[in-house]
């Protein structure tokens with residue numbers, strides 16, 4: 032779908048969810064569209080012609096239902112680039128396995144750090160956060176900061 036802004040249609044709030052990483056769109060009849068709601072930059076004829084060309088070239092994209100909560104929040108220990116949700120596959124038990132991977136490795140830019148299982152990494156990070164916030168010093172510090180606000 033080519034952005035309808037180009038033909039002056041104001042489109043409001045078409046995402047299903049505001050969560051980061053969720054790019055699913057609402058059904059077309061649920062999306063608020065205002066024809067002429069903003070200045071157009073191309074004519075309808077050209078817009079629909081482009082849209083048809085684009086639609087004929089689009090390959091269906093596999094959407095992962097897994098939300099990689101740490102994407103962009105963790106960095107590679109070897110090169111410092113960000114680790115992002117990267118690969119998913121089915122194991123021999125037919126369960127989906129999700130991984131985070133260094134983007135420098137994924138883009139073949141010289142890093143060889145290995146992919147990390149998403150479930151294990153997310154669990155480890157959640158446990159570390161829990162540990163951090165469950166000691167008395169941290170609780171006292173948080174309580175003080177909240178009290179100041």
Ligand SMILES: [Zn+2]
Pocket residue numbers: 107108109110111112133134135136142143144
């Ligand atoms: Zn790396």
